[in-house]
Amino acid sequence: MFKKQNIVQLAIKNNILNDEVTAIGVSDFDGLKQTVADLNSAFPDPFFHTFAVKANALVEILRELKSLGMGAEVASPGELLIAQKAGFESNETIFDSPAKTLSDLSQCIEHHISINIDNLQELERVDHLKAKFPDSKSIIGFRINPQSGSGSISSTSTATATSKFGYALADGNNREQLMDIYKQRPWLTSLHTHSGSQGCELELMALGIKELVLLAEDINQYVGFQQIKQLDIGGGLPVNFASDDVNPSFQQYADVLKQTVPLLFSGKYRVKTEFGRAITAKNGFILTRVEYTKSMGGRHIAITHAGAQILTRTAFSPNSWPLRVSCFDSKGQIRTEENTETVQTDVAGPCCFAGDLVCEDKLLPKLEANDYVLIHDTGGYYFSNHFDYNSLPRVSVYAVRETEHALDISCIRKQDTLEQVLARM
Numbered sequence: 001m002f003k004k005q006n007i008v009q010l011a012i013k014n015n016i017l018n019d020e021v022t023a024i025g026v027s028d029f030d031g032l033k034q035t036v037a038d039l040n041s042a043f044p045d046p047f048f049h050t051f052a053v054k055a056n057a058l059v060e061i062l063r064e065l066k067s068l069g070m071g072a073e074v075a076s077p078g079e080l081l082i083a084q085k086a087g088f089e090s091n092e093t094i095f096d097s098p099a100k101t102l103s104d105l106s107q108c109i110e111h112h113i114s115i116n117i118d119n120l121q122e123l124e125r126v127d128h129l130k131a132k133f134p135d136s137k138s139i140i141g142f143r144i145n146p147q148s149g150s151g152s153i154s155s156t157s158t159a160t161a162t163s164k165f166g167y168a169l170a171d172g173n174n175r176e177q178l179m180d181i182y183k184q185r186p187w188l189t190s191l192h193t194h195s196g197s198q199g200c201e202l203e204l205m206a207l208g209i210k211e212l213v214l215l216a217e218d219i220n221q222y223v224g225f226q227q228i229k230q231l232d233i234g235g236g237l238p239v240n241f242a243s244d245d246v247n248p249s250f251q252q253y254a255d256v257l258k259q260t261v262p263l264l265f266s267g268k269y270r271v272k273t274e275f276g277r278a279i280t281a282k283n284g285f286i287l288t289r290v291e292y293t294k295s296m297g298g299r300h301i302a303i304t305h306a307g308a309q310i311l312t313r314t315a316f317s318p319n320s321w322p323l324r325v326s327c328f329d330s331k332g333q334i335r336t337e338e339n340t341e342t343v344q345t346d347v348a349g350p351c352c353f354a355g356d357l358v359c360e361d362k363l364l365p366k367l368e369a370n371d372y373v374l375i376h377d378t379g380g381y382y383f384s385n386h387f388d389y390n391s392l393p394r395v396s397v398y399a400v401r402e403t404e405h406a407l408d409i410s411c412i413r414k415q416d417t418l419e420q421v422l423a424r425m
């Protein structure tokens with residue numbers, strides 16, 4: 001928290017927030033480095049880590065993650081282009097999407113980008129493309145849905161019986177059918193699941209991965225040699241949004257996996273991960289200015305410039321995606337219950353609908369106009385993921401690094417001007 005206060009004061013001192021730039025995203029690059037180090041120490045060789053680009057598709061952040069040794073997991077042609085611009089090579093990139101077009105697939109296989117096949121219709125296309133590009137070095141596998149159960153947030157649960165993702169392992173005789181599919185295609189050398197997400201218990205995630213490993217072992221035995229060499233265990237480690245604590249940690253997850261599926265750690269398989277939220281969420285925050293305050297029906301209301309356009313999930317689904325805020329006065333001093341009267345508060349965004357709230361009916365130090373609100377843990381799926389509500393400009397994003405003597409803050413994405421917004425129309 002101390003570091004965040006320093007960053008707020010630095011941003012104010014440098015006049016970064018003003019009438020044009022009213023909300024910014026801040027990414028803590030030292031924090032990112034530490035998080036990736038924690039990941040590597042919990043999951044050393046034979047693990048290889050890719051970053052789920054959808055969690056934060058900013059080129060500068062991806063460059064940083066690449067320099068820290070990560071690969072890229074992309075889920076759309078746009079994400080692929082962004083990852084390429086950030087410098088990821090084909091052999092560090094994997095394309096996962098439930099809706100790959102023929103040209104997406106063709107581009108991947110021609111250029112040696114790995115893919116996970118989602119369904120049987122996609123397999124048919126890949127069969128044709130494998131014949132067309134026999135020398136492709138793409139690592140190809142199936143994405144399975146272990147159907148191991150839902151977490152607490154149904155819209156992000158990937159392993160329910162009816163989830164839209166992957167090949168349903170528990171339906172009918174699908175499991176047997178998949179063994180034959182692998183037997184007929186020696187080029188299927190990988191197997192993938194992404195069975196977790198925010199709202200999932202570690203044990204539930206581990207069960208999905210256990211299914212994956214059992215299946216890989218069964219397929220290898222069925223075909224008579226170790227055809228499957230790579231296991232792809234997805235991402236989905238939940239993030240604690242209630243405090244600054246990192247809980248669960250990568251180490252806690254590794255410990256649960258070691259208990260449930262020790263084979264993962266044996267070196268028999270190369271194991272790929274694709275974490276998103278757990279890498280970036282706690283290493284970023286949004287800072288916005290309070291434009292006005294007022295009192296209505298006994299509620300204090302602070303109107304800021306960060307709302308549904310960059311806090312989309314929270315605005316539309318506040319119970320599943322609650323966020324913590326901290327309040328600062330116009331000089332950047334933190335407001336606490338010691339120095340400021342506390343009141344029941346709604347922190348609102350700039351969009352013209354009533355549900356555009358960062359938080360509702362929270363006991364907070366009383367905010368005033370020209371104060372600042374810091375919205376914690378928004379480094380993934382928030383300031384990088386815009387919902388173009390009436391074409392509000394995309395917010396500027398800043399990187400912070402500690403140098404020998406001071407904190408350094410620099411812009412890594414300038415917010416769109418209104419002219420740029422207009423030009424897109």
Ligand SMILES: *Cc1c(COP(=O)(O)O)cnc(C)c1O
Pocket residue numbers: 052054055073075096194196197198234235236237274275276277278
């Ligand atoms: C979204 C996604 C991820 C990353 O999920 P997080 O919850 O951000 O870790 C990884 N793999 C796939 C296939 C995904 O769709």
